[in-house]
Amino acid sequence: xxxxxxxxxxxxTLTIDELAARAGITVRTVxxxxxxxxxxxxxxGPRRVGRYGQQHVARxxxxxxxxxxxxxxxAIERYMEQLPADLSHHDLxxxxxxxxxxxxxxxxxxxxxxxxxxxxxxxxEDDVERLTAMGVVRPEGDGFRIDAGLLRLAxxxxxxxxxxxxxxxxRKVLVAHSRAAAHELSQLFRGEVSERAEEDVKSLSAHxxxxxxxxxxxxxxxxxxxxxxxxxxxxxxxxxxx
Numbered sequence: 726x727x728x729x730x731x732x733x734x735x736x737x738t739l740t741i742d743e744l745a746a747r748a749g750i751t752v753r754t755v756x757x758x759x760x761x762x763x764x765x766x767x768x769x770g771p772r773r774v775g776r777y778g779q780q781h782v783a784r785x786x787x788x789x790x791x792x793x794x795x796x797x798x799x800a801i802e803r804y805m806e807q808l809p810a811d812l813s814h815h816d817l818x819x820x821x822x823x824x825x826x827x828x829x830x831x832x833x834x835x836x837x838x839x840x841x842x843x844x845x846x847x848x849x850e851d852d853v854e855r856l857t858a859m860g861v862v863r864p865e866g867d868g869f870r871i872d873a874g875l876l877r878l879a880x881x882x883x884x885x886x887x888x889x890x891x892x893x894x895x896r897k898v899l900v901a902h903s904r905a906a907a908h909e910l911s912q913l914f915r916g917e918v919s920e921r922a923e924e925d926v927k928s929l930s931a932h933x934x935x936x937x938x939x940x941x942x943x944x945x946x947x948x949x950x951x952x953x954x955x956x957x958x959x960x961x962x963x964x965x966x967x
Contacts, residue, residue, distance in 0.1 A: 737767065737768040737770075737776035737777055737778035737781075738776060738778070739776060739777040739778065739781070739782075740774065740775070740776065740777070741755055741756070741767070741775060741777065743777075744777040744781055744782065744785070746845075747782055747785075747845045747846060748782065748785040748786070748789070748845055749789075749842040749843065749845050750785065755785075758785070758788065761798070761802060762802070762805075762806070763784065763788060763801070763802065763805050764781055764784055764785070765780065765781070765784075765810070767781070778814075779814040780812075780813065780814045780817065782814065782845075783814035783817035783818055783821070784805075784817055786817075786818070786821055786845075786877060787805075787817055787820055787821045787824065788801060788805070790821045790824045791804060791824060794824060808820065818881075819943070821877075822878075831872075831873040831874055832870060832871070832872055832873070833870070833871055833873055834865055834868050834869070834870050834871075835868055835869055835871055836867070836868045836869075837867070837868065837869065839868075840853075840862070840868075840869050840871065843871065843873070843876055843877075844876065844877075844880045845877070845880065846880065848880075852880075852883055853869075855882075855883060855889060856876075856879050856880070856883075858889055858893065859875075859879050859882070859892065859893070859896065860872070860896075861875045861876055861879040862876070862879075903941075906941065910937060
């Protein structure tokens with residue numbers, strides 16, 4: 726994975742209260758995680774006030790996902806210790822996506838207050854409409870049906886400077902290619918396990934899923950970086966020619 730620590734350390738703008746509110750936890754819990762080494766120390770600003778950045782937000786989201794998987798605090802500590810200290814919040818988000826892939830699909834009904842807490846931020850009417858258009862949130866009575874596995878990702882997309890149409894078109898592309906890759910991989914694995922017992926097949930599937938997801942995410946990340954680099958190089962060449 727590549728790291729991009731500049732965006733993490735450059736703008737640590739959140740106070741500990743704001744960080745706790747963003748993560749949907751208490752200030753006491755943030756401090757506890759800090760003493761356990763699960764969070765890097767804040768940047769000390771004017772008046773000795775600690776400031777936190779996106780890396781802290783991403784680490785808390787990863788910790789929350791590990792807890793959802795049923796991991797104990799000791800197991801989470803061991804997992805986080807194995808991560809490079811300079812991982813950017815983008816790389817941490819990829820780790821969280823891999824961890825989330827271990828869990829079954831989770832669709833839940835939550836209250837409006839719980840939706841705000843899960844999102845880690847205040848959601849206006851426009852935000853809820855966009856999340857609904859993405860298929861992640863659906864109003865139901867006084868509450869909402871949510872796709873818990875995709876909610877945090879969809880909330881992050883609210884801040885991306887893309888139109889709703891572009892986001893939905895991108896989602897369509899990703900779903901189509903993901904299904905195609907999943908189909909081809911399943912056909913490949915099916916040939917390998919066709920003569921094995923059912924329990925062996927289930928065991929192989931359980932072990933392969935996080936590995937395959939990690940491989941797909943890493944490959945996509947590198948491919949996207951190459952595409953963006955080529956695009957920028959082409960744009961610079963055109964500007965020089967102009």
